[in-house]
Amino acid sequence: MSTATLAATTVPYAMPQLWRVLTKAGYFLGLSGAIGATFTYATTVRPALRTTDSGTENGAVLRGRSATFLAWAGVVLLVTGYLQLAARVARAGKGMPFSDALAPAQLWDFLQAPAAKGAWIAQGTVYLAQNIVLVMTAALLMALFTPAARRHADRLALTAVPLSLAVTLIGAVPTTAPTDLDRWLDITFDQLHVISGTVWFGGLALLVALAGTRSRLGTDAGLLWADQWRRFGFLAMLCVAVVTISSLWLSWKHxxxxSQLWTTGYGLALLIKILLVAGLVTAGAFNQFWLMPRIVRARRADDTTSLLRLTLRHFPKVVWGEVALAVAVLVVMPFISGSARAEAGSPKAVSSGTVFAAGAALTLALAVSLFATARASDALARRQGGTAAA
Structure with missing residues (x-):
């Protein structure tokens, strides 16, 4: 390719406007609260309460704080969803000032726009369905502000899980049928990335909020929290696996x-995100290899004082750091726009049998490494337990 041709095919990086950064980061914050908190409550908090601390004062405190967190998550989802819809209106067609796009009349006109030529459904109709489900999810969660709804918190939270997932899944419905496998894979991996990331980030935020109740918990709460951290550790590892696999696909596509990671605007933003996520994974590894074995040892020794200190003082401090990194990831995400390939004039990525084989090998290697991580953590716990007994 000649220099002239390369220059003609490059696409300059466009720095997002401030309102775009705030609305996109805010929207994913709202999704994290709705998807992550409800999913973590359903898979981590609720089972631990039912198994370890059902019907006790500790359980009542954590159920109450969970209901409050979920209710506020509904508020955040509703507000950020509205702002995200306005951002889409501001960017549609010839565009308009974001302040004008906030008007309900402009939003309604956007949602009622006819389908484009060749589309099986109008884009506005897809967003209308998405936002109807978003309002339903937010209303369901906000109902937890009322005492009557809190008596059915488990049922409401479990109902909100599929509804919150539907918010992002409906928004990804293509208005024209994808013509090749790569397009289907783009949609699939993008949604897997969003869901696993929001479950991970939202779950961290929920558990940090619950750890703030430690002054109101009894001395026997360490057992409950050990169970919760164990359950969430497994969930977080699954999220890391899905985030990694989907990131590999999406990064290869763009x-x-x-060298494009530091020579293009898209690449620089992606590189910062990768470093932040690496920090999250490192903190998770510290939990898995240092804190969890000590928690297991204290639990086996029936050392309630150490168990309480580890689960409600040391562990939350690390998780607070993870939450800060997660927020930084959300702030960086709006800057990952366009494509490094387009900026550099590189050809579009096209999948092949070799690409799929490499992806399968990397997936297998990741699965083996996560399995080895879990086994190593268990082995450390047994070794420390044996040393303490000796």
């Missing part, structure tokens, strides 16, 4: 060479 980055044509390693």
């Amino acid at each position: 980055v044509g060479a390693i």
Whole structure:
């Protein structure tokens, strides 16, 4: 390719406007609260309460704080969803000032726009369905502000799980049928990335909020929290696996060479995100290899004082750091727009049998490494337990 041709095919990086950064980051914050908190409550908090601390004062405190967190998550989802819809209106067609796009009349006109030529459904109709489900999810969660609804918190939270997932899944419905496998894979991996990331981030935020109740918990709460951290550790590892696999696909689609990570605007933003996520994974590894074995040892020794200190003082401090990194990831995400390939004039990525084989090998290697991580953590716990007994 000649220099002239390369210059003609490059696409300059466009820095997002401030309102775009705030609305997109806010929207994913809202999704994290709705998807992550409800999913974590359903898979981690509720089972631990039912198994370890059902019907006790500790359980009542954590159920109450969970209901409050979920209710506020509904508020955040509703507000950020509205702002995200306005951002879409501001960017549609020839565009308009974001302040004008906030008007309900402008939103309604956007949602009622006819389908484009060749589309099986109008884009506005897809967003209308998405936002109807979003309002339903937010209303369901906000109902937890009322004492009557809190008596059915488990049922409401479990109902909100599929509804919150539907918010992002409906928004990803293509208005024209994808013509090749790559397009289907783009949609699939993008949604897997969003869901696993929001479950991970929202779950961290919920557990940090629950850890703030430690002054109101009894001395026997360490056992309950040990169970919760164990359950969430497994959930977080699954999220890390899905985030990693989906990231590999999406990065390959948009980055044509390693050097594009520091020579393009898209690549720089992606590189910062990768470093932040690496920090999250490192903190998770610290939990898995240092804190969890000590928690298991204290639990086996029936050392309630150490168990309480580890689960409600040391562990939350690390998780607070993870939450800060997660927020930073959300702030960086709006800057990952366009494509490093387009900026550098590289050809579009096209999948092949070799690409799929490499992806399968990487997936297998990741699964083996996560399995080895879990086994190593268990082995450390047994070794420390044996040393303490000796």
